[in-house]
Amino acid sequence: MLEIKNLHVKLEEEDKDILKGVDLTVEAGKVHAIMGPNGSGKSTLSYVLSGRDGYEVTEGSATLEGADVLEMEPEERAAAGLFLAFQYPVEIPGVGNMTFLRTALNAQRKARGEEEVSAADFLKLVREKAKALKIDADMLKRPVNVGFSGGEKKRNEILQMAMLEPKMCILDETDSGLDVDAMKLVAEGVNALRAEGRAFLVITHYQRLLDHIAPDVVHIMADGRIVKTGGPDLALEVENNGYGDILAEVV
Amino acid sequence: MALPEARIDATEARLAGVSLPKGAAWAAKAREAALARVRAMGLPTRRDEYWKFTRPDDLLLPEAPAAALFDPNEKPVFSEIDRVKLVFRDGVFDPAASDDPVEAGLEIARLAEVTEMDVHWASGLYGVLEAEGHDPVPRPFAALNTATATDGVAIRATAKARRPVSLVYLHENETSDVAMHFLVKVEAGAEVTVLENGPAAARFNKVMEVDVADGGTFHHIRTQGRDHERRAVTHIFARLGEGSIFKSFTMTANGILTRNEAVVTFTGDNAVAHIAGAALGDGDFHHDDTVFVTHDAVACESRQVFKKVLRNGAVGTFQGKILVRQGAQKTDGYQISQALLLDEDAQFLAKPELEIYADDVACSHGSTSGAIDETALFYLRSRGLPRAEAQDLLVLAFLAEAIEEIDDEAIAADILSRLEGWLSRHRKG
Numbered sequence: 001m002l003e004i005k006n007l008h009v010k011l012e013e014e015d016k017d018i019l020k021g022v023d024l025t026v027e028a029g030k031v032h033a034i035m036g037p038n039g040s041g042k043s044t045l046s047y048v049l050s051g052r053d054g055y056e057v058t059e060g061s062a063t064l065e066g067a068d069v070l071e072m073e074p075e076e077r078a079a080a081g082l083f084l085a086f087q088y089p090v091e092i093p094g095v096g097n098m099t100f101l102r103t104a105l106n107a108q109r110k111a112r113g114e115e116e117v118s119a120a121d122f123l124k125l126v127r128e129k130a131k132a133l134k135i136d137a138d139m140l141k142r143p144v145n146v147g148f149s150g151g152e153k154k155r156n157e158i159l160q161m162a163m164l165e166p167k168m169c170i171l172d173e174t175d176s177g178l179d180v181d182a183m184k185l186v187a188e189g190v191n192a193l194r195a196e197g198r199a200f201l202v203i204t205h206y207q208r209l210l211d212h213i214a215p216d217v218v219h220i221m222a223d224g225r226i227v228k229t230g231g232p233d234l235a236l237e238v239e240n241n242g243y244g245d246i247l248a249e250v251v
Numbered sequence: 252m253a254l255p256e257a258r259i260d261a262t263e264a265r266l267a268g269v270s271l272p273k274g275a276a277w278a279a280k281a282r283e284a285a286l287a288r289v290r291a292m293g294l295p296t297r298r299d300e301y302w303k304f305t306r307p308d309d310l311l312l313p314e315a316p317a318a319a320l321f322d323p324n325e326k327p328v329f330s331e332i333d334r335v336k337l338v339f340r341d342g343v344f345d346p347a348a349s350d351d352p353v354e355a356g357l358e359i360a361r362l363a364e365v366t367e368m369d370v371h372w373a374s375g376l377y378g379v380l381e382a383e384g385h386d387p388v389p390r391p392f393a394a395l396n397t398a399t400a401t402d403g404v405a406i407r408a409t410a411k412a413r414r415p416v417s418l419v420y421l422h423e424n425e426t427s428d429v430a431m432h433f434l435v436k437v438e439a440g441a442e443v444t445v446l447e448n449g450p451a452a453a454r455f456n457k458v459m460e461v462d463v464a465d466g467g468t469f470h471h472i473r474t475q476g477r478d479h480e481r482r483a484v485t486h487i488f489a490r491l492g493e494g495s496i497f498k499s500f501t502m503t504a505n506g507i508l509t510r511n512e513a514v515v516t517f518t519g520d521n522a523v524a525h526i527a528g529a530a531l532g533d534g535d536f537h538h539d540d541t542v543f544v545t546h547d548a549v550a551c552e553s554r555q556v557f558k559k560v561l562r563n564g565a566v567g568t569f570q571g572k573i574l575v576r577q578g579a580q581k582t583d584g585y586q587i588s589q590a591l592l593l594d595e596d597a598q599f600l601a602k603p604e605l606e607i608y609a610d611d612v613a614c615s616h617g618s619t620s621g622a623i624d625e626t627a628l629f630y631l632r633s634r635g636l637p638r639a640e641a642q643d644l645l646v647l648a649f650l651a652e653a654i655e656e657i658d659d660e661a662i663a664a665d666i667l668s669r670l671e672g673w674l675s676r677h678r679k680g
Contacts, residue, residue: 050633051629051632051633052629052633053625053629073632073637073638074629074632074633075632075633075635075636075637075638075641077633078632078633078634078635079635083633084633086630086633089630090626090627090629090630091627092627092630092631092645092648093648094645094647094648094649094650094651094652095644095645095647095648099644100631100634100644103636103640103644104631104634104635104636105635107634107635107636107637107640108634108635111635111637143648160634164634164635
């Protein structure tokens with residue numbers, strides 16, 4: 001699904017690499033987790049993959065089902081099936097959540113040469129998906145993320161994911177700022193989307209999210225590289241011993 | 252105080268070809284008095300503080316600069332609204348193209364008819380609010396209008412009118428120089444909506460005097476045509492009685508010179524006035540909103556909401572004042588003027604002012620200019636919206652607060668579709 005090879009990335013304004021040769025392959029139907037200490041480059045990886053400005057790829061490649069995503073505009077990446085659940089979802093005053101969802105869904109469908117979803121079908125779909133995430137009608141009507149609590153914002157991200165049905169979902173610290181109940185709700189939303197043709201890359205500091213979203217593969221990232229890859233046990237090891245031991249081991 | 256000679260010369264040059272229309276004695280007197288006001292004030296020059304942001308030069312030329320005719324090639328705004336349509340071709344009423352001006356609760360008459368008769372409500376209004384509107388700032392183009400306007404309509408609402416009165420201005424002569432004057436008298440408890448659209452003329456001077464009696468309601472929604480080369484100076488003067496409501500919204504897209512002045516005075520307690528505008532400009536667009544709200548009564552609410560979207564050298568200006576006179580306690584005054592600059596060539600000039608002589612009031616004003624929020628733009632694009640669509644969505648979101656000032660949903664939807672149309676035509680390509 002997603003194949004990253006020797007990816008080097010620096011900030012446009014600084015001459016310092018943040019990613020220093022990331023190699024990572026995520027297979028369809030699998031959930032991969034990336035864990036790592038602060039400043040290891042986890043969030044940068046998610047931004048670069050989704051096409052945010054300000055980063056420069058100096059070496060390496062990233063492909064989604066064989067297509068070079070780094071060459072695509074952010075909206076083309078979305079239409080190709082890439083989705084980033086933001087660590088800090090953006091508030092957009094004046095744009096209604098429903099309008100946003102429908103415009104996004106239809107823009108992607110249009111880009112893929114599919115028919116637009118009718119207003120009635122959309123409404124039915126969004127109500128059903130919102131209900132599962134305990135997002136009420138009021139939240140759907142309000143401007144995107146404006147006045148939402150931290151938990152509501154993250155649930156809104158998952159709602160967008162559920163509506164857009166991407167192939168490759170990247171969750172950037174979706175657990176940050178969530179209490180246990182909210183985290184369960186978000187995890188259930190993600191688990192409901194797990195499917196044969198869909199892959200997940202879950203970026204997190206802590207193991208606790210992985211109690212709810214069970215990963216197939218766990219990677220440890222440090223200093224701009226994947227330094228260790230293992231099974232779900234690796235996350236537990238981090239939880240029990242911190243990053244220190246693992247990092248000492250690989251250096 | 253004697254005027255400087257240069258100003259007298261400039262004023263006389265503009266007045267050289269001017270003749271006053273004929274009419275009943277009261278009308279002739281009102282016009283002569285207005286002309287005397289023009290001479291006493293003098294027409295503005297570039298040096299005037301009140302014209303610092305907007306050059307009056309094109310308005311001072313003896314003849315109107317030519318403005319190319321423009322076929323928007325689309326159904327005009329308000330076409331789908333059930334209305335009493337009154338059509339003016341280069342400032343001349345066209346009865347054949349207009350609806351029969353008969354509507355329950357309304358009296359509608361041509362200005363030419365009204366000024367030839369002794370209609371006391373009209374004679375008590377014509378040029379009266381205009382004349383009161385020069386203190387403390389002179390508005391000589393409005394006085395010039397009162398002196399020279401040849402056509403327009405007088406509307407009197409005696410009850411709640413079901414349909415809006417829709418003034419449709421057509422521009423058919425490339426050098427037409429037009430002054431039109433409108434009177435709107437809303438009697439106690441009555442209600443009327445006035446719609447305006449179209450470019451009117453190569454050069455257009457319009458005055459609307461609106462007198463809203465106690466408990467009356469006046470709604471005004473205006474779009475200024477897409478003819479780009481027109482020059483327009485418009486004034487709306489309003490006097491608001493107790494518990495009355497006045498709401499005026501203007502959408503402007505295109506236009507190399509547009510100055511819209513609104514002069515609103517609360518004379519009765521507990522009244523409401525909302526004045527809003529959404530302007531979209533590209534290239535050599537110059538749009539000026541000048542607003543003066545005077546609170547001279549207790550517990551009145553005024554809102555000024557002006558939003559401008561500017562690109563490619565377009566200039567937007569805003570001069571807005573809230574004057575709270577002594578004794579106008581419990582005043583609630585709000586003013587916001589904002590510009591969204593789509594590139595670095597666009598310019599927004601703003602002068603928000605508060606002047607308050609009462610001690611128990613809540614007044615606020617704010618003015619900002621900024622660019623598209625890149626973080627929001629990326630967020631929308633990451634969900635699949637192409638850049639242009641995402642940007643349009645953010646522009647409309649920026650304008651939302653102004654558009655929300657339109658109460659009628661069908662009209663608001665119509666205006667919104669015009670804004671969307673303009674944006675899609677003016678995408679950076």
